Amino acid sequence: MSDQTVTLTLREDEIQRLYNTWKEAEHPCSSPYIRFQLRPENAVITCYTSGKAVFQGKDADVYASPFIRVSEPAETSDFTSRFPQAGSDEVGTGDYFGPVCVCACKTEAQDIGFLQAAGVQDSKQITDETIRKIAPLLQERLIHSLLIVPPVKYNSIHHTYNMNAVKSLLHNQAYVNLAKKTKLPELLIIDQFTPERAYYKWLKQEQTVIRPIHFETKAENKFLSVAAASIIARNAFLQAMDEYESFYGMKLLKGAGTRVDDCAREFIRKYGKDRLKEVAKLHFKNTERL
Ligand code: MG
Numbered sequence: 563m564s565d566q567t568v569t570l571t572l573r574e575d576e577i578q579r580l581y582n583t584w585k586e587a588e589h590p591c592s593s594p595y596i597r598f599q600l601r602p603e604n605a606v607i608t609c610y611t612s613g614k615a616v617f618q619g620k621d622a623d624v625y626a627s628p629f630i631r632v633s634e635p636a637e638t639s640d641f642t643s644r645f646p647q648a649g650s651d652e653v654g655t656g657d658y659f660g661p662v663c664v665c666a667c668k669t670e671a672q673d674i675g676f677l678q679a680a681g682v683q684d685s686k687q688i689t690d691e692t693i694r695k696i697a698p699l700l701q702e703r704l705i706h707s708l709l710i711v712p713p714v715k716y717n718s719i720h721h722t723y724n725m726n727a728v729k730s731l732l733h734n735q736a737y738v739n740l741a742k743k744t745k746l747p748e749l750l751i752i753d754q755f756t757p758e759r760a761y762y763k764w765l766k767q768e769q770t771v772i773r774p775i776h777f778e779t780k781a782e783n784k785f786l787s788v789a790a791a792s793i794i795a796r797n798a799f800l801q802a803m804d805e806y807e808s809f810y811g812m813k814l815l816k817g818a819g820t821r822v823d824d825c826a827r828e829f830i831r832k833y834g835k836d837r838l839k840e841v842a843k844l845h846f847k848n849t850e851r852l
Contacts, residue, residue, distance in 0.1 A: 565618070565619060565620060565622075566618070566619070566620075566622045566623060567616060567617065567618045567622060568616075568617040568618075568622050568623055568626040568630075569614060569615070569616050569617075570614070570615050570617070570626060570629050570630065571612075571613055571614055571615075572609070572613055572614075572615050572629055573613075574613075576629050577597070577609055577613065577615070579699075579702055579703065580600070580607065580609065580615065580629065581598060581600070581609070582702055583698050583699055583702045584600040584602045584607065584625075584698075585600070587600045587601050587602040587603075588600055588601075589601045589606075591608075594611075595610055595611055595612075596608055596609070596610055596611070597609045597610060597611050602625065602695075603621070603695075604619050604620040604621035605617060605618065605619035605620070605621045605622050605624075605625050606618045606619055607625060615629070621695070624692065624695050624696075625695065627679045627680055627681060628676055628679055628680045628696075628699045629679075630679045643674075644749050645669060645670050645671040645673075645674070645747075645749075646668060646669065646670045646671070646747035646749070647668070647669060647747050647749040647750070647751060647785060647786075647787045648666055648667060648668040648669070648737070648740060648746060648747050648749070648750050648751070648787050649666070649667060649669075649750070649751040649752070649753070649781060649782075649785045649786075649787030649788030649789075649790070649791050650664060650665060650666035650667070650733050650736050650737065650750075650751070650752050650753070650788065650791050651664070651665065651752075651753045651781070651782055651788050651791045651792035651795055652664040652665075652729055652732065652733070652753075652755070652795060653792070653795040653796045653798070653799045654795075654799045655725060655728075655729060655755075656817065656818060657799075657816050657817060657818060657843075658817070658818045658822045658826065658842050658843060658846045658848045659713075659803065659806070659814040659815065659816070659822065659825070659826075659841050659842050659843075660713070660799055660802055660803050660806065660814070660816070660841070661710050661711050661712045661713060661716070661798075661799065661802045662710075662711045662716055662728065662729075662732065662843075663708065663709065663710050663711075663795040663796075663798040663799045663802070664708070664709045664711075664729070664732040664733055664735075664736050664795060665706055665707065665708045665709075665736060665791040665792070665794040665795040665798070666706060666707050666733070666736035666737050666739070666740045666791055667700070667704050667705070667706040667740075667787050667788075667790045667791035667794060668704060668705045668706065668740065668744055668746075668747060668787065669704060669786050669787040669790060673703070673704065673786070674786065676703065677700075677786045677789070677790060678786075680696050680699060680700070681696065682696065682700070682786060682789045682790055682793065686782060686783070686792075688793065690796075690800055693793055693796050693797050693800065694797060694800060696793055697793050697794050697796070697797030697798075698797075700790050700793060700794055701794055704790055705740070705743050705744045706740065706790075706791065706794055707736050707737075707739035707740040707743065708736075708794060708795065708798055709732050709735060709736055709739070710798055710802065711728075711732065712802070713839060713840060713841055713842055713843055713844075714839055714840055716728070716843050717839045717843065717844050717845075720843070720844075720845050725845075726755065726756045726760065726764065727764040729755055729756070730756065730760075730761045730764035730765055731764065731765065731768070733752055733761075734765050734768060734770075734771060734772055737750060737772035737775075738770050738772060741772065746772070749776065750772065750774070750775045750776065751775070751776045751777075751778060751781050751785045751787060751788050752775050752776070752777050752778075752781070752788075753778070753779070753780070753781040753782055753788050753792070754777040754778055754779045754781065757777075758775075758777050761775075761777070803816070806841050810829065810832070810833065810841065812825075812828060812829065812832065813825065814829075814841060818846055818847070818848055820851075822848055823848055823851050823852060826838065826842060826848060826849075826852055827852060829841065829842075830852065
């Protein structure tokens, strides 16, 4: 299965979406029958003037999947399949290094086939590699708002707020921003991290508090909007980590275990203790252990 070919006939809007998503990987092509050719990682995508798109290479199916029309949606309960809906999730709160990223994302009934074909339903199972490929497609198609709080900012507010307070503020802010882009649906879902009452308690000082919100644990397995938000947030986190790693010229491990401590020690050796706040969330137990 190392090399595969998927041929699809695409509508004009799909061709546009395909092009917009991967235009940075465009490869010049002079054939009069070829409209454009894209060469993202592990694939060559050729779009012909006829409207046919040929996906070739190891990851051909990954790139093609969002454009394969699915006639039958997977089984979901009445409630989780209520659309439109918007969901939100956060990434990076369990990682010593890196930012906290929160995304709120709106999905409509006509997005279901696209999301399922892209493999969005079980976001926790998706590898980082696939996240990087799916997220740009989701960001292109779905109305969403994304907040990225870098460690420096996080460390400057954390002495006043605890982690649940920070999460509550960010989720609320993500919905406030989403409301500026689109009419918020009636069904809003947060992947629950704190009891509902505590959530609103942390928002007491806020000018705008978005409600009502449905809170549910493991919501990313049940609501496509939360799954999509989770993927977009995860991708933003991965991209930020890539940037830090190349800027500081060293690997920064995810999570908060003892191997992360070793990584932090290496950072201190290279850049000094004072600069740890640029890459790490200092209130974690890891800091004490160093
Ligand atoms: Mg979550």
